[in-house]
Amino acid sequence: MNKTSKFILAIETSCDETAAAVLSMEPSPRPSPRGRGRKTEWPKIQTLSSVVKSQISIHKSFGGVVPEAAARAHVKNILPVVEKALVEAKITSPNLSLKKERNGSISLLAKGGLREVNYIAITVGPGLIPSLIVGVEFARALGLATGKPIIPVNHMMGHLYSPFGRLNAKRYPLNANLFPVISLIVSGGHTILAVMNNIRDYKVLGQTVDDAAGEAFDKVAKLLGLPYPGGPEVSKLAARSKNPVNFPRPMINSKNYNFSFSGLKTAVLYYVQSLQPTNYNLQAKQNICAGFQQAAVDVLVTKTLRAVKEYGAKSISLSGGVAANKSLRQMLKVKCQMLGLKFFAPPQNLCTDNAEMIGIAACFMLHNGFKPKKYSQIKADPNLEL
Numbered sequence: 001m002n003k004t005s006k007f008i009l010a011i012e013t014s015c016d017e018t019a020a021a022v023l024s025m026e027p028s029p030r031p032s033p034r035g036r037g038r039k040t041e042w043p044k045i046q047t048l049s050s051v052v053k054s055q056i057s058i059h060k061s062f063g064g065v066v067p068e069a070a071a072r073a074h075v076k077n078i079l080p081v082v083e084k085a086l087v088e089a090k091i092t093s094p095n096l097s098l099k100k101e102r103n104g105s106i107s108l109l110a111k112g113g114l115r116e117v118n119y120i121a122i123t124v125g126p127g128l129i130p131s132l133i134v135g136v137e138f139a140r141a142l143g144l145a146t147g148k149p150i151i152p153v154n155h156m157m158g159h160l161y162s163p164f165g166r167l168n169a170k171r172y173p174l175n176a177n178l179f180p181v182i183s184l185i186v187s188g189g190h191t192i193l194a195v196m197n198n199i200r201d202y203k204v205l206g207q208t209v210d211d212a213a214g215e216a217f218d219k220v221a222k223l224l225g226l227p228y229p230g231g232p233e234v235s236k237l238a239a240r241s242k243n244p245v246n247f248p249r250p251m252i253n254s255k256n257y258n259f260s261f262s263g264l265k266t267a268v269l270y271y272v273q274s275l276q277p278t279n280y281n282l283q284a285k286q287n288i289c290a291g292f293q294q295a296a297v298d299v300l301v302t303k304t305l306r307a308v309k310e311y312g313a314k315s316i317s318l319s320g321g322v323a324a325n326k327s328l329r330q331m332l333k334v335k336c337q338m339l340g341l342k343f344f345a346p347p348q349n350l351c352t353d354n355a356e357m358i359g360i361a362a363c364f365m366l367h368n369g370f371k372p373k374k375y376s377q378i379k380a381d382p383n384l385e386l
């Protein structure tokens, strides 16, 4: 960190994770319009802290996220989560300790905990409106009280940029042959294929026309009686399968870059209904999970590779909660090795929602020339598009 370093407090509450992170960023020369100028470098981004308070235990019994319950939990958790992120980042005065402040009634924030923070980054959408509002109003209040500028971040931009935050800048200089990058974003709410021509310009090539990839994993898990969130459970059972069921690959040959997972989920349902109760055992579930996972991964990888070919891409980036799926990561990694492409993905434990990715997107927004806003200009938008 040097004197020009900027500190960013990032907050994320778009669904069922209350998250805060503190990042530092050393600005670098702006990218040229083509992102390949001799002088362009990565901004040096460091994650100083990242705190995620998951609500899985609250929503588990309902088999999915209950928006009202999520918002209530965000209200309860947001202050301690933000305070913890500030303390763990060690940018507050050493006299401000969380333990000390918890015993008193005045928040660490009121005692100058934000003094060193230059920007507040907040997810403004897309997401569940009751959840988004909690974070947005919290960030607006901080902006009002401290005068700090706010960076409104699109949650999907957080996923899009997340693979680039922890990149080894020496190994992958920005002006090397990284771009175009084909970016596959697979989360609980979205499935998006995009092309990034440089670190600033991207274009969405296609998305899901019905269920998102993560949603399909969750729904298949639910119909098999597996706990929420279903993605990791399906992939755990799939790993033990000896004889995967052959399921259809919807839209794999369609001429566009859109996806559809609803038919695949229905195919799983019909298969389950066709089984004799005596045959519907753990082994059958393992084979169903593996078959479903193979079909979903096959469609995702095939379309990503087709886009690579069409756009002459030099790298693939993978992000979103489903990027934690070992089979998908492995398949894309192997294809990249075979084709001489670079492969970027956040570490497996940082694929699902967190505030670090919101901070990373905010850093790249700044890097790309975004002008932060005043608190009064910030508004939640549940339908925000990439």
Ligand code: KG4
Binding pocket: 015, 186, 187, 188, 189, 190, 213, 214, 215, 217, 218, 229, 230, 231, 232, 235, 320, 321, 322, 323, 324, 325, 326, 351, 352, 353
């Ligand atoms: O990005 P994320 O945390 O939230 C949204 O923005 O939607 O993604 C959550 C999704 C859930 O649907 C979850 O089941 C899925 O990511 N997921 C996985 C795995 N881990 C999380 N899906 C497949 N395999 C996994 N290992």
Ligand code: ZN
Binding pocket: 155, 159, 187, 188, 320, 321, 352, 353
């Ligand atoms: Zn997400």
